[in-house]
Amino acid sequence: MKVTLLKLLMASSLMLVSVPALYAKTLIEEAKSAGLAPLPKNQKEIDKFLKENNVKSSAFSEAKAELGKKLYFDPRLSKSGLISCNTCHNLGLGGADGIAAAVGHKWSPNHQHLNSPTVYNSVFNTIQFWDGRAGNLIEQAKGPIENEVEMATPANLAVKKIASLPEYVNAFKKTYGKVSFENIADAIANFERTLITPSPFDKFLEGDEKALSKEAQAGLKLFIDKGCT
Ligand code: HEC
Known part of the structure:
Protein backbone atom coordinates (compact mmCIF):
# COMPACT_ATOMS: atom_id res chain seq x y z
CA MET A 1 0.00 0.00 0.00
CA LYS A 2 2.69 2.46 1.06
CA VAL A 3 4.84 1.59 -1.95
CA THR A 4 1.96 2.13 -4.36
CA LEU A 5 1.24 5.51 -2.80
CA LEU A 6 4.86 6.53 -3.11
CA LYS A 7 5.02 5.43 -6.73
CA LEU A 8 1.85 7.32 -7.49
CA LEU A 9 3.22 10.46 -5.90
CA MET A 10 6.49 10.09 -7.78
CA ALA A 11 4.68 9.51 -11.06
CA SER A 12 2.48 12.55 -10.48
CA SER A 13 5.37 14.82 -9.60
CA LEU A 14 7.37 13.66 -12.62
CA MET A 15 4.46 14.46 -14.85
CA LEU A 16 4.08 17.85 -13.23
CA VAL A 17 7.67 18.72 -13.96
CA SER A 18 7.54 17.71 -17.61
CA VAL A 19 4.13 18.79 -18.88
CA PRO A 20 2.27 20.88 -16.27
CA ALA A 21 -0.34 22.42 -18.59
CA LEU A 22 -1.26 19.17 -20.25
CA TYR A 23 -1.33 17.51 -16.86
CA ALA A 24 -3.76 20.13 -15.54
CA LYS A 25 -6.03 19.76 -18.56
CA THR A 26 -6.15 15.99 -18.24
CA LEU A 27 -6.73 16.29 -14.50
CA ILE A 28 -9.69 18.63 -15.03
CA GLU A 29 -11.22 16.09 -17.42
CA GLU A 30 -10.54 13.27 -14.97
CA ALA A 31 -12.13 15.23 -12.14
CA LYS A 32 -15.20 15.96 -14.21
CA SER A 33 -15.68 12.38 -15.28
CA ALA A 34 -15.32 11.35 -11.62
CA GLY A 35 -18.41 13.48 -10.97
CA LEU A 36 -16.79 16.62 -9.53
CA ALA A 37 -18.32 19.91 -10.64
CA PRO A 38 -17.69 23.58 -9.87
CA LEU A 39 -20.20 25.40 -7.65
CA PRO A 40 -22.76 27.47 -9.54
CA LYS A 41 -21.43 31.04 -9.81
CA ASN A 42 -24.55 33.15 -9.65
CA GLN A 43 -28.26 33.04 -8.83
CA LYS A 44 -29.20 32.10 -12.40
CA GLU A 45 -26.94 29.06 -12.24
CA ILE A 46 -28.29 28.21 -8.78
CA ASP A 47 -31.82 28.28 -10.22
CA LYS A 48 -30.74 25.87 -12.93
CA PHE A 49 -29.15 23.56 -10.34
CA LEU A 50 -32.28 23.56 -8.17
CA LYS A 51 -34.54 22.89 -11.13
CA GLU A 52 -32.38 20.00 -12.33
CA ASN A 53 -32.50 18.47 -8.86
CA ASN A 54 -36.23 19.04 -8.32
CA VAL A 55 -35.67 21.29 -5.29
CA LYS A 56 -38.47 23.77 -4.60
CA SER A 61 -34.35 38.74 -5.38
CA GLU A 62 -31.73 40.89 -3.65
CA ALA A 63 -34.47 42.58 -1.60
CA LYS A 64 -35.74 39.22 -0.29
CA ALA A 65 -32.17 38.13 0.53
CA GLU A 66 -31.50 41.42 2.34
CA LEU A 67 -34.66 40.93 4.41
CA GLY A 68 -33.71 37.31 5.07
CA LYS A 69 -30.29 38.46 6.27
CA LYS A 70 -31.90 40.70 8.91
CA LEU A 71 -34.11 37.83 10.06
CA TYR A 72 -31.18 35.41 10.12
CA PHE A 73 -29.33 37.59 12.63
CA ASP A 74 -32.41 38.65 14.62
CA PRO A 75 -32.81 37.03 18.07
CA ARG A 76 -36.31 38.53 18.28
CA LEU A 77 -37.41 35.62 16.12
CA SER A 78 -36.89 33.40 19.19
CA LYS A 79 -39.27 33.14 22.15
CA SER A 80 -36.57 34.28 24.60
CA GLY A 81 -35.33 37.08 22.36
CA LEU A 82 -31.83 35.66 22.80
CA ILE A 83 -31.33 33.16 20.01
CA SER A 84 -30.97 33.72 16.29
CA CYS A 85 -30.09 31.39 13.42
CA ASN A 86 -26.59 32.80 13.75
CA THR A 87 -26.32 31.56 17.36
CA CYS A 88 -25.93 27.98 16.10
CA HIS A 89 -24.91 28.68 12.50
CA ASN A 90 -22.38 31.42 13.17
CA LEU A 91 -21.27 32.79 9.82
CA GLY A 92 -17.94 33.78 11.36
CA LEU A 93 -17.37 30.21 12.55
CA GLY A 94 -17.85 28.41 9.27
CA GLY A 95 -21.65 28.52 9.52
CA ALA A 96 -21.77 26.31 12.62
CA ASP A 97 -21.12 26.55 16.39
CA GLY A 98 -18.25 24.16 16.93
CA ILE A 99 -19.89 22.23 19.77
CA ALA A 100 -20.93 18.58 19.95
CA ALA A 101 -24.66 19.19 20.50
CA ALA A 102 -26.38 22.46 19.56
CA VAL A 103 -27.58 24.57 22.51
CA GLY A 104 -30.88 26.45 22.09
CA HIS A 105 -33.91 27.66 24.09
CA LYS A 106 -33.30 27.67 27.89
CA TRP A 107 -29.76 26.62 27.06
CA SER A 108 -30.92 23.05 26.45
CA PRO A 109 -28.71 20.81 24.36
CA ASN A 110 -30.29 19.16 21.31
CA HIS A 111 -32.41 16.22 22.50
CA GLN A 112 -31.00 13.90 19.84
CA HIS A 113 -27.42 15.10 20.58
CA LEU A 114 -27.21 16.56 17.08
CA ASN A 115 -24.69 19.21 16.15
CA SER A 116 -25.33 22.12 13.84
CA PRO A 117 -24.31 21.45 10.24
CA THR A 118 -22.94 24.42 8.34
CA VAL A 119 -25.34 26.68 6.46
CA TYR A 120 -22.66 27.53 3.89
CA ASN A 121 -23.55 25.88 0.56
CA SER A 122 -26.68 24.40 2.18
CA VAL A 123 -28.61 25.58 -0.90
CA PHE A 124 -26.89 22.74 -2.78
CA ASN A 125 -28.19 20.02 -0.45
CA THR A 126 -30.99 18.23 -2.26
CA ILE A 127 -32.34 17.31 1.19
CA GLN A 128 -31.95 19.13 4.53
CA PHE A 129 -31.26 18.03 8.15
CA TRP A 130 -29.16 15.03 9.13
CA ASP A 131 -32.08 12.69 8.34
CA GLY A 132 -33.15 14.60 5.21
CA ARG A 133 -36.66 15.31 6.50
CA ALA A 134 -36.95 18.71 4.76
CA GLY A 135 -36.82 18.91 0.97
CA ASN A 136 -35.66 22.52 0.65
CA LEU A 137 -34.45 25.57 2.56
CA ILE A 138 -37.91 27.15 2.84
CA GLU A 139 -39.37 24.13 4.64
CA GLN A 140 -36.15 23.76 6.63
CA ALA A 141 -36.17 27.31 8.03
CA LYS A 142 -39.59 26.81 9.66
CA GLY A 143 -38.23 23.92 11.75
CA PRO A 144 -35.76 25.70 14.06
CA ILE A 145 -38.04 28.71 14.65
CA GLU A 146 -40.74 26.43 16.11
CA ASN A 147 -38.49 23.75 17.64
CA GLU A 148 -38.76 23.74 21.48
CA VAL A 149 -34.99 23.32 21.98
CA GLU A 150 -34.00 25.81 19.31
CA MET A 151 -35.95 29.07 19.03
CA ALA A 152 -39.26 27.84 20.53
CA THR A 153 -41.49 30.35 18.73
CA PRO A 154 -44.81 28.99 17.42
CA ALA A 155 -45.52 30.18 13.85
CA ASN A 156 -48.27 32.62 14.88
CA LEU A 157 -46.06 34.18 17.56
CA ALA A 158 -43.20 34.59 15.06
CA VAL A 159 -45.55 36.41 12.70
CA LYS A 160 -46.92 38.55 15.54
CA LYS A 161 -43.43 39.57 16.66
CA ILE A 162 -42.21 40.48 13.18
CA ALA A 163 -45.47 42.25 12.30
CA SER A 164 -45.04 44.46 15.38
CA LEU A 165 -41.87 46.01 13.96
CA PRO A 166 -42.60 48.79 11.41
CA GLU A 167 -39.34 48.40 9.48
CA TYR A 168 -40.04 44.70 8.89
CA VAL A 169 -43.65 45.42 7.95
CA ASN A 170 -42.47 47.87 5.28
CA ALA A 171 -39.83 45.49 3.95
CA PHE A 172 -42.33 42.60 3.74
CA LYS A 173 -44.89 44.86 2.05
CA LYS A 174 -42.34 45.73 -0.64
CA THR A 175 -41.08 42.18 -1.23
CA TYR A 176 -43.94 39.78 -0.48
CA GLY A 177 -47.01 41.91 0.17
CA LYS A 178 -47.32 40.85 3.82
CA VAL A 179 -45.69 39.20 6.82
CA SER A 180 -46.46 35.49 7.03
CA PHE A 181 -44.62 32.47 8.39
CA GLU A 182 -44.12 31.17 4.86
CA ASN A 183 -42.69 34.53 3.77
CA ILE A 184 -40.35 34.72 6.78
CA ALA A 185 -38.98 31.28 5.87
CA ASP A 186 -38.78 32.20 2.20
CA ALA A 187 -36.78 35.38 2.91
CA ILE A 188 -34.31 33.44 5.08
CA ALA A 189 -34.00 30.83 2.31
CA ASN A 190 -33.24 33.63 -0.18
CA PHE A 191 -30.47 34.87 2.11
CA GLU A 192 -29.06 31.35 2.43
CA ARG A 193 -28.78 31.21 -1.36
CA THR A 194 -26.05 33.85 -1.04
CA LEU A 195 -24.03 31.81 1.47
CA ILE A 196 -21.85 30.06 -1.06
CA THR A 197 -18.10 29.61 -1.03
CA PRO A 198 -16.56 29.51 -4.52
CA SER A 199 -12.86 28.59 -4.23
CA PRO A 200 -9.76 28.17 -6.41
CA PHE A 201 -10.84 24.53 -6.76
CA ASP A 202 -14.02 25.65 -8.55
CA LYS A 203 -11.99 27.95 -10.80
CA PHE A 204 -9.73 25.01 -11.65
CA LEU A 205 -12.70 22.84 -12.62
CA GLU A 206 -13.95 25.70 -14.80
CA GLY A 207 -10.72 25.43 -16.78
CA ASP A 208 -8.30 27.84 -15.07
CA GLU A 209 -5.27 25.55 -15.04
CA LYS A 210 -3.27 27.85 -12.75
CA ALA A 211 -5.94 28.15 -10.08
CA LEU A 212 -4.49 25.23 -8.06
CA SER A 213 -0.88 24.85 -7.00
CA LYS A 214 1.04 21.80 -8.22
CA GLU A 215 0.81 20.30 -4.75
CA ALA A 216 -2.97 20.77 -4.68
CA GLN A 217 -3.25 19.24 -8.15
CA ALA A 218 -1.24 16.25 -6.99
CA GLY A 219 -3.60 15.95 -4.03
CA LEU A 220 -6.62 16.08 -6.31
CA LYS A 221 -5.12 13.39 -8.51
CA LEU A 222 -4.53 11.20 -5.47
CA PHE A 223 -8.06 11.92 -4.22
CA ILE A 224 -9.54 10.74 -7.53
CA ASP A 225 -7.21 7.75 -7.96
CA LYS A 226 -7.93 6.47 -4.46
CA GLY A 227 -11.67 6.54 -5.17
CA CYS A 228 -12.47 9.25 -2.60
CA THR A 229 -14.93 10.86 -5.07
C1 HEC B 1 -30.23 25.87 18.75
C2 HEC B 1 -29.37 25.81 17.58
C3 HEC B 1 -29.97 26.10 16.25
C4 HEC B 1 -30.68 27.20 15.84
C5 HEC B 1 -31.09 28.40 16.66
C6 HEC B 1 -30.91 27.01 14.43
N1 HEC B 1 -30.38 25.84 14.01
FE1 HEC B 1 -30.29 25.18 12.11
N2 HEC B 1 -29.68 23.38 12.76
C7 HEC B 1 -29.35 23.07 14.06
C8 HEC B 1 -29.17 21.63 14.18
C9 HEC B 1 -28.80 20.89 15.46
C10 HEC B 1 -29.43 21.09 12.92
C11 HEC B 1 -29.49 19.61 12.57
C12 HEC B 1 -30.82 19.12 13.09
C13 HEC B 1 -31.35 17.84 12.50
O1 HEC B 1 -30.77 17.33 11.54
O2 HEC B 1 -32.39 17.39 12.98
C14 HEC B 1 -29.71 22.22 12.03
C15 HEC B 1 -29.94 22.12 10.67
C16 HEC B 1 -30.03 23.22 9.82
C17 HEC B 1 -29.94 23.17 8.39
C18 HEC B 1 -29.74 21.93 7.53
C19 HEC B 1 -28.35 21.86 6.98
C20 HEC B 1 -28.01 20.47 6.45
O3 HEC B 1 -26.85 20.30 6.03
O4 HEC B 1 -28.85 19.57 6.46
C21 HEC B 1 -30.10 24.45 7.93
C22 HEC B 1 -30.08 24.93 6.50
C23 HEC B 1 -30.33 25.28 9.09
N3 HEC B 1 -30.25 24.49 10.23
C24 HEC B 1 -30.64 26.63 9.06
C25 HEC B 1 -31.13 27.32 10.18
C26 HEC B 1 -31.83 28.59 10.11
C27 HEC B 1 -32.15 29.35 8.85
C28 HEC B 1 -32.12 28.94 11.40
C29 HEC B 1 -32.90 30.13 11.88
C30 HEC B 1 -34.26 30.25 11.43
C31 HEC B 1 -31.58 27.89 12.24
N4 HEC B 1 -31.00 26.94 11.47
C32 HEC B 1 -31.60 27.93 13.64
C33 HEC B 1 -29.20 23.99 15.09
C34 HEC B 1 -29.82 25.23 15.08
Whole structure:
Protein backbone atom coordinates (compact mmCIF):
# COMPACT_ATOMS: atom_id res chain seq x y z
CA MET A 1 0.00 0.00 0.00
CA LYS A 2 2.69 2.46 1.06
CA VAL A 3 4.84 1.59 -1.95
CA THR A 4 1.96 2.13 -4.36
CA LEU A 5 1.24 5.51 -2.80
CA LEU A 6 4.86 6.53 -3.11
CA LYS A 7 5.02 5.43 -6.73
CA LEU A 8 1.85 7.32 -7.49
CA LEU A 9 3.22 10.46 -5.90
CA MET A 10 6.49 10.09 -7.78
CA ALA A 11 4.68 9.51 -11.06
CA SER A 12 2.48 12.55 -10.48
CA SER A 13 5.37 14.82 -9.60
CA LEU A 14 7.37 13.66 -12.62
CA MET A 15 4.46 14.46 -14.85
CA LEU A 16 4.08 17.85 -13.23
CA VAL A 17 7.67 18.72 -13.96
CA SER A 18 7.54 17.71 -17.61
CA VAL A 19 4.13 18.79 -18.88
CA PRO A 20 2.27 20.88 -16.27
CA ALA A 21 -0.34 22.42 -18.59
CA LEU A 22 -1.26 19.17 -20.25
CA TYR A 23 -1.33 17.51 -16.86
CA ALA A 24 -3.76 20.13 -15.54
CA LYS A 25 -6.03 19.76 -18.56
CA THR A 26 -6.15 15.99 -18.24
CA LEU A 27 -6.73 16.29 -14.50
CA ILE A 28 -9.69 18.63 -15.03
CA GLU A 29 -11.22 16.09 -17.42
CA GLU A 30 -10.54 13.27 -14.97
CA ALA A 31 -12.13 15.23 -12.14
CA LYS A 32 -15.20 15.96 -14.21
CA SER A 33 -15.68 12.38 -15.28
CA ALA A 34 -15.32 11.35 -11.62
CA GLY A 35 -18.41 13.48 -10.97
CA LEU A 36 -16.79 16.62 -9.53
CA ALA A 37 -18.32 19.91 -10.64
CA PRO A 38 -17.69 23.58 -9.87
CA LEU A 39 -20.20 25.40 -7.65
CA PRO A 40 -22.76 27.47 -9.54
CA LYS A 41 -21.43 31.04 -9.81
CA ASN A 42 -24.55 33.15 -9.65
CA GLN A 43 -28.26 33.04 -8.83
CA LYS A 44 -29.20 32.10 -12.40
CA GLU A 45 -26.94 29.06 -12.24
CA ILE A 46 -28.29 28.21 -8.78
CA ASP A 47 -31.82 28.28 -10.22
CA LYS A 48 -30.74 25.87 -12.93
CA PHE A 49 -29.15 23.56 -10.34
CA LEU A 50 -32.28 23.56 -8.17
CA LYS A 51 -34.54 22.89 -11.13
CA GLU A 52 -32.38 20.00 -12.33
CA ASN A 53 -32.50 18.47 -8.86
CA ASN A 54 -36.23 19.04 -8.32
CA VAL A 55 -35.67 21.29 -5.29
CA LYS A 56 -38.47 23.77 -4.60
CA SER A 57 -37.40 27.42 -4.44
CA SER A 58 -38.95 30.84 -4.98
CA ALA A 59 -37.76 33.44 -7.48
CA PHE A 60 -34.62 35.02 -6.00
CA SER A 61 -34.35 38.74 -5.38
CA GLU A 62 -31.73 40.89 -3.65
CA ALA A 63 -34.47 42.58 -1.60
CA LYS A 64 -35.74 39.22 -0.29
CA ALA A 65 -32.17 38.13 0.53
CA GLU A 66 -31.50 41.42 2.34
CA LEU A 67 -34.66 40.93 4.41
CA GLY A 68 -33.71 37.31 5.07
CA LYS A 69 -30.29 38.46 6.27
CA LYS A 70 -31.90 40.70 8.91
CA LEU A 71 -34.11 37.83 10.06
CA TYR A 72 -31.18 35.41 10.12
CA PHE A 73 -29.33 37.59 12.63
CA ASP A 74 -32.41 38.65 14.62
CA PRO A 75 -32.81 37.03 18.07
CA ARG A 76 -36.31 38.53 18.28
CA LEU A 77 -37.41 35.62 16.12
CA SER A 78 -36.89 33.40 19.19
CA LYS A 79 -39.27 33.14 22.15
CA SER A 80 -36.57 34.28 24.60
CA GLY A 81 -35.33 37.08 22.36
CA LEU A 82 -31.83 35.66 22.80
CA ILE A 83 -31.33 33.16 20.01
CA SER A 84 -30.97 33.72 16.29
CA CYS A 85 -30.09 31.39 13.42
CA ASN A 86 -26.59 32.80 13.75
CA THR A 87 -26.32 31.56 17.36
CA CYS A 88 -25.93 27.98 16.10
CA HIS A 89 -24.91 28.68 12.50
CA ASN A 90 -22.38 31.42 13.17
CA LEU A 91 -21.27 32.79 9.82
CA GLY A 92 -17.94 33.78 11.36
CA LEU A 93 -17.37 30.21 12.55
CA GLY A 94 -17.85 28.41 9.27
CA GLY A 95 -21.65 28.52 9.52
CA ALA A 96 -21.77 26.31 12.62
CA ASP A 97 -21.12 26.55 16.39
CA GLY A 98 -18.25 24.16 16.93
CA ILE A 99 -19.89 22.23 19.77
CA ALA A 100 -20.93 18.58 19.95
CA ALA A 101 -24.66 19.19 20.50
CA ALA A 102 -26.38 22.46 19.56
CA VAL A 103 -27.58 24.57 22.51
CA GLY A 104 -30.88 26.45 22.09
CA HIS A 105 -33.91 27.66 24.09
CA LYS A 106 -33.30 27.67 27.89
CA TRP A 107 -29.76 26.62 27.06
CA SER A 108 -30.92 23.05 26.45
CA PRO A 109 -28.71 20.81 24.36
CA ASN A 110 -30.29 19.16 21.31
CA HIS A 111 -32.41 16.22 22.50
CA GLN A 112 -31.00 13.90 19.84
CA HIS A 113 -27.42 15.10 20.58
CA LEU A 114 -27.21 16.56 17.08
CA ASN A 115 -24.69 19.21 16.15
CA SER A 116 -25.33 22.12 13.84
CA PRO A 117 -24.31 21.45 10.24
CA THR A 118 -22.94 24.42 8.34
CA VAL A 119 -25.34 26.68 6.46
CA TYR A 120 -22.66 27.53 3.89
CA ASN A 121 -23.55 25.88 0.56
CA SER A 122 -26.68 24.40 2.18
CA VAL A 123 -28.61 25.58 -0.90
CA PHE A 124 -26.89 22.74 -2.78
CA ASN A 125 -28.19 20.02 -0.45
CA THR A 126 -30.99 18.23 -2.26
CA ILE A 127 -32.34 17.31 1.19
CA GLN A 128 -31.95 19.13 4.53
CA PHE A 129 -31.26 18.03 8.15
CA TRP A 130 -29.16 15.03 9.13
CA ASP A 131 -32.08 12.69 8.34
CA GLY A 132 -33.15 14.60 5.21
CA ARG A 133 -36.66 15.31 6.50
CA ALA A 134 -36.95 18.71 4.76
CA GLY A 135 -36.82 18.91 0.97
CA ASN A 136 -35.66 22.52 0.65
CA LEU A 137 -34.45 25.57 2.56
CA ILE A 138 -37.91 27.15 2.84
CA GLU A 139 -39.37 24.13 4.64
CA GLN A 140 -36.15 23.76 6.63
CA ALA A 141 -36.17 27.31 8.03
CA LYS A 142 -39.59 26.81 9.66
CA GLY A 143 -38.23 23.92 11.75
CA PRO A 144 -35.76 25.70 14.06
CA ILE A 145 -38.04 28.71 14.65
CA GLU A 146 -40.74 26.43 16.11
CA ASN A 147 -38.49 23.75 17.64
CA GLU A 148 -38.76 23.74 21.48
CA VAL A 149 -34.99 23.32 21.98
CA GLU A 150 -34.00 25.81 19.31
CA MET A 151 -35.95 29.07 19.03
CA ALA A 152 -39.26 27.84 20.53
CA THR A 153 -41.49 30.35 18.73
CA PRO A 154 -44.81 28.99 17.42
CA ALA A 155 -45.52 30.18 13.85
CA ASN A 156 -48.27 32.62 14.88
CA LEU A 157 -46.06 34.18 17.56
CA ALA A 158 -43.20 34.59 15.06
CA VAL A 159 -45.55 36.41 12.70
CA LYS A 160 -46.92 38.55 15.54
CA LYS A 161 -43.43 39.57 16.66
CA ILE A 162 -42.21 40.48 13.18
CA ALA A 163 -45.47 42.25 12.30
CA SER A 164 -45.04 44.46 15.38
CA LEU A 165 -41.87 46.01 13.96
CA PRO A 166 -42.60 48.79 11.41
CA GLU A 167 -39.34 48.40 9.48
CA TYR A 168 -40.04 44.70 8.89
CA VAL A 169 -43.65 45.42 7.95
CA ASN A 170 -42.47 47.87 5.28
CA ALA A 171 -39.83 45.49 3.95
CA PHE A 172 -42.33 42.60 3.74
CA LYS A 173 -44.89 44.86 2.05
CA LYS A 174 -42.34 45.73 -0.64
CA THR A 175 -41.08 42.18 -1.23
CA TYR A 176 -43.94 39.78 -0.48
CA GLY A 177 -47.01 41.91 0.17
CA LYS A 178 -47.32 40.85 3.82
CA VAL A 179 -45.69 39.20 6.82
CA SER A 180 -46.46 35.49 7.03
CA PHE A 181 -44.62 32.47 8.39
CA GLU A 182 -44.12 31.17 4.86
CA ASN A 183 -42.69 34.53 3.77
CA ILE A 184 -40.35 34.72 6.78
CA ALA A 185 -38.98 31.28 5.87
CA ASP A 186 -38.78 32.20 2.20
CA ALA A 187 -36.78 35.38 2.91
CA ILE A 188 -34.31 33.44 5.08
CA ALA A 189 -34.00 30.83 2.31
CA ASN A 190 -33.24 33.63 -0.18
CA PHE A 191 -30.47 34.87 2.11
CA GLU A 192 -29.06 31.35 2.43
CA ARG A 193 -28.78 31.21 -1.36
CA THR A 194 -26.05 33.85 -1.04
CA LEU A 195 -24.03 31.81 1.47
CA ILE A 196 -21.85 30.06 -1.06
CA THR A 197 -18.10 29.61 -1.03
CA PRO A 198 -16.56 29.51 -4.52
CA SER A 199 -12.86 28.59 -4.23
CA PRO A 200 -9.76 28.17 -6.41
CA PHE A 201 -10.84 24.53 -6.76
CA ASP A 202 -14.02 25.65 -8.55
CA LYS A 203 -11.99 27.95 -10.80
CA PHE A 204 -9.73 25.01 -11.65
CA LEU A 205 -12.70 22.84 -12.62
CA GLU A 206 -13.95 25.70 -14.80
CA GLY A 207 -10.72 25.43 -16.78
CA ASP A 208 -8.30 27.84 -15.07
CA GLU A 209 -5.27 25.55 -15.04
CA LYS A 210 -3.27 27.85 -12.75
CA ALA A 211 -5.94 28.15 -10.08
CA LEU A 212 -4.49 25.23 -8.06
CA SER A 213 -0.88 24.85 -7.00
CA LYS A 214 1.04 21.80 -8.22
CA GLU A 215 0.81 20.30 -4.75
CA ALA A 216 -2.97 20.77 -4.68
CA GLN A 217 -3.25 19.24 -8.15
CA ALA A 218 -1.24 16.25 -6.99
CA GLY A 219 -3.60 15.95 -4.03
CA LEU A 220 -6.62 16.08 -6.31
CA LYS A 221 -5.12 13.39 -8.51
CA LEU A 222 -4.53 11.20 -5.47
CA PHE A 223 -8.06 11.92 -4.22
CA ILE A 224 -9.54 10.74 -7.53
CA ASP A 225 -7.21 7.75 -7.96
CA LYS A 226 -7.93 6.47 -4.46
CA GLY A 227 -11.67 6.54 -5.17
CA CYS A 228 -12.47 9.25 -2.60
CA THR A 229 -14.93 10.86 -5.07
C1 HEC B 1 -30.23 25.87 18.75
C2 HEC B 1 -29.37 25.81 17.58
C3 HEC B 1 -29.97 26.10 16.25
C4 HEC B 1 -30.68 27.20 15.84
C5 HEC B 1 -31.09 28.40 16.66
C6 HEC B 1 -30.91 27.01 14.43
N1 HEC B 1 -30.38 25.84 14.01
FE1 HEC B 1 -30.29 25.18 12.11
N2 HEC B 1 -29.68 23.38 12.76
C7 HEC B 1 -29.35 23.07 14.06
C8 HEC B 1 -29.17 21.63 14.18
C9 HEC B 1 -28.80 20.89 15.46
C10 HEC B 1 -29.43 21.09 12.92
C11 HEC B 1 -29.49 19.61 12.57
C12 HEC B 1 -30.82 19.12 13.09
C13 HEC B 1 -31.35 17.84 12.50
O1 HEC B 1 -30.77 17.33 11.54
O2 HEC B 1 -32.39 17.39 12.98
C14 HEC B 1 -29.71 22.22 12.03
C15 HEC B 1 -29.94 22.12 10.67
C16 HEC B 1 -30.03 23.22 9.82
C17 HEC B 1 -29.94 23.17 8.39
C18 HEC B 1 -29.74 21.93 7.53
C19 HEC B 1 -28.35 21.86 6.98
C20 HEC B 1 -28.01 20.47 6.45
O3 HEC B 1 -26.85 20.30 6.03
O4 HEC B 1 -28.85 19.57 6.46
C21 HEC B 1 -30.10 24.45 7.93
C22 HEC B 1 -30.08 24.93 6.50
C23 HEC B 1 -30.33 25.28 9.09
N3 HEC B 1 -30.25 24.49 10.23
C24 HEC B 1 -30.64 26.63 9.06
C25 HEC B 1 -31.13 27.32 10.18
C26 HEC B 1 -31.83 28.59 10.11
C27 HEC B 1 -32.15 29.35 8.85
C28 HEC B 1 -32.12 28.94 11.40
C29 HEC B 1 -32.90 30.13 11.88
C30 HEC B 1 -34.26 30.25 11.43
C31 HEC B 1 -31.58 27.89 12.24
N4 HEC B 1 -31.00 26.94 11.47
C32 HEC B 1 -31.60 27.93 13.64
C33 HEC B 1 -29.20 23.99 15.09
C34 HEC B 1 -29.82 25.23 15.08
